[in-house]
Amino acid sequence: MPTINPGLQPFDLTGYRGASGKNFFTETRVLAEAFRLNSTNQTPDYLDAVNSHLSGLGTLLGGRINELTIACHKEGKWGELVQYDNTGNRIDEIRYAPEQTELRKIFYDYGVVNLDCHASWRHEFSLQHRMALAILTNMNGEGGVACPLAMTEGLIHALRAIGTEEQKEKFLPLLTSPDSPSHFMAGQYVTERVGGSNVAANRTVATPQSDGSWRLNGEKWFCSNPGDVWVTTAKVANTNTIGLFLVSRLRQDGSLNGCRLLRKKDIIGSKGKVTVESLYEDCEATQLGRTAHGLANLIRYILRTSRLHVICGGLGHISRAIIEAESYIAQREAYGKKLAAFPSVQQTIAELKMLQASLMLISFRAFALSDAEHPLALMLVPLLKVVTTQYSAVVAKEAMILHGGNGILGDFSVLPRILNDAIINETWEGTHALLAEHAIAAARRPKVAAAWSEYLKAETASMPAETKTLVFELHEEATRLMADDFERDANRMYLCELMWRIFALCETQRALQHAPEAAAYAPLLQSFVEQGARLPFRARAA
Ligand SMILES: Cc1cc2nc3c(=O)[nH]c(=O)nc-3n(C[C@H](O)[C@H](O)[C@H](O)COP(=O)(O)OP(=O)(O)OC[C@H]3O[C@@H](n4cnc5c(N)ncnc54)[C@H](O)[C@@H]3O)c2cc1C
Known part of the structure; x- marks a missing residue:
């Protein structure tokens, strides 16, 4: 009988496949x-x-x-x-x-x-x-x-x-169309070598033609998912107006349009689709909406949609990281017991789930408000773009660390891929600094400030006194910082954290009656906020 190497006997992770096989919706x-x-x-x-x-x-x-x-x-x-x-x-x-x-x-x-x-x-x-x-x-x-x-x-x-x-x-x-052969082959190309945050700095030029069409000449530095049709920005020739244009891969006459795909980007994540650099050489285009409204239409239809999707990206990455971490700690053993039995592991999972619950609640409130064109959405959408993407990278990393060395291995776990995707989401569609500025600028607009006050009044009406005091202390601090030019600029990220905490406390309280899973994290959230804790550092466990 051959001897069986004891180190190769079946062990706790034999056949382990992470969260695969589960229903990701019912798990969340x-x-x-x-x-x-x-x-x-x-x-x-x-x-x-x-x-x-x-x-x-x-x-x-x-x-x-x-x-x-x-x-x-x-x-x-x-x-x-x-x-x-x-x-x-x-x-x-x-x-x-x-x-x-x-x-x-x-x-x-x-x-x-x-x-x-x-x-x-x-x-x-x-x-x-x-x-x-x-x-x-x-x-x-x-x-x-x-x-x-x-x-x-x-x-x-x-x-x-x-x-x-x-x-x-x-x-x-x-x-x-359900029978279209083109599956998500659309794009939006704005960013140029000279920068993505400031669209007004675009150097691509759009020249009107006698037949009503336009010709584009210039370059785009990040073009994700080059495909059949895309929107792009360009400066109308001899003006400072940024217009919005529609471009298709093929010209009207069926020939290849003047868009040269120069080089595939070497990106740390988001690798399932290709991102390239492009050069427009007499590229045929048509205007989308009035050219004078190019920037406004870009924000209203294109960026508004993709920023909502980036929020969903953060929530999706957080949710996957959590179900992967929960699967692992339920199966992996150390020192003779499941990882899930260690109080410090339980505390980590609870804090990740607290973040998930509060961000999910605030986001769905923001989706509803955005759908209703409510002024508060003007502040909430950029705020959530910052906070969900920032926390998604933190949560993905924490979930990896719960896996020990196996969490670092791309052929063991999906988490390294999710982490890299999460990091990209932090920049794509606007960096934190830019989006934080948008959230703060919106919060200072009279109609948004009024909507925020109304929201706070309504949401704190039946709140426990302790939570209500906390909410108003945070709001007072945010208002004070926002009133000062230097504080407002230098403390953008801190202000986003304050705003998130205010909405998190309110929405988690609102969930108490109807959303038991999410509301279960209300006490932990309260002590997290009271202690001024910030992940990856922990609040003191009760
Ligand atoms: C994988 C990937 C795919 C992408 N796909 C696309 C795409 O398909 N289409 C597209 O158009 N773009 C795309 N982008 C580009 C992305 O949207 C830009 O990278 C982003 O908008 C930032 O622009 P930038 O890289 O030029 O940075 P910059 O604008 O140069 O910013 C650099 C730094 O300066 C900071 N900064 C800038 N302005 C301010 C300010 N006023 N105050 C304080 N700080 C400031 C920023 O926060 C950032 O930290 C993609 C990017 C990545 C990573």
Whole structure:
């Protein structure tokens, strides 16, 4: 009989596959709770339909989607830029591995961007529903899908709102039709070598043509998901006006348009889709909306949508990190007991879940307010872009650390990939400094400040006195800092933290009656805020 090496005997992690096989939606109960809490005007019929739609995606995420994503995030499977065909003609196209193509098709066919075009869906396709789908999509990491989904949804909104009949006829079927061969192949190209934060500094020039079209000349430094059609910004020739333009890969006459894809970016994460540098050389374009309103339309339709999606990115990454950490600590043993039995591990998980619960609650409130065009959304959306993305990287890292060395291994855990995607989300669609400035500027606008005061009055009306005092102390400090030019600028990130704490206390209290899973973290949140704690450092456990 051969001797069995004792070090190779089965052990606690034999056959371990992380959270795969689970339903990512039902595993994330705070998502359903936050959704319901902010959908009180909806019928039970609608809520049930959405619930089963989300649950169906949750099953796919833990199954085929997870497998395909892992398969296409490996050497030899990355999307490639192909500039020339075999006879030396420029083709400037991206080729993806079959696993990435199938992944996109699954999400597209499931209706994450176009459920309202599915004959079988008999309800409205609400913003909250779209956002819940985006959160679930991001539980898979960026995956090559989440960023294209955000950009495709933004372009659909813009086309429906400000597109000409011709633009709508030509592009909406491509972007939304259930039988379209194009799955999320849209983009939004704004950033140039000279910078992304200040769009007014764009150097690309748009020149009007006698037939009403435009020609673009310039470059774009970050172009994610180059595909069939995209929006782009350019300065109208001989003016300082930034216009918004629609560009398609092929010209009207079917020939390749004047957009050269120069180089694939070497990026630390978000590797499922390709990002390139582009050069516009007499690139044919049409204006999208009035050119004089270019910047306003960019913000209103494109950036507004993608910033909401980036918030969902943060929530999705946090949620995946938590279910991975919970799976691991339930199975891994140390010193003869499960990791989940150690009080310090329990405290870490509780703090991560407290963050998740509060951010999920505030975000769904923000989605509802944004949908209603409520002034408070002007402050909440940029604030949440900062806070959810910043905390998502912290939570992903904490979840990795709970895995010990295995958490660092890309072939053991999805967490290294999720962490890198989370870091990119912190910058994409506007850096923290910029978005914090937007949140603070919004908070100082009279109509937003008034809406915030009203919100605080309503939400604190039946709050325990201790929590109410805390909320008003934080609000007073924020108001004082915002009133001073230097304090407001230098303390942007601190102000975001104060604002998050105020909303977190209010929304968690609001959840007490109807969202038991999320409300369970209210006491921990209170002591976290009282102690001025900040992850990754801990509040003192009670
Ligand atoms: C993976 C990836 C994909 C991307 N895809 C796209 C895409 O498809 N389309 C697109 O248009 N862009 C894309 N981007 C670009 C992204 O949106 C920009 O990187 C981002 O907007 C920041 O612009 P920037 O890199 O030029 O930084 P800069 O604007 O140069 O900023 C540099 C630093 O200065 C700080 N800063 C700037 N202004 C201020 C200020 N007023 N006050 C204080 N601090 C300030 C910033 O916070 C930052 O820390 C992508 C980026 C990444 C990483």
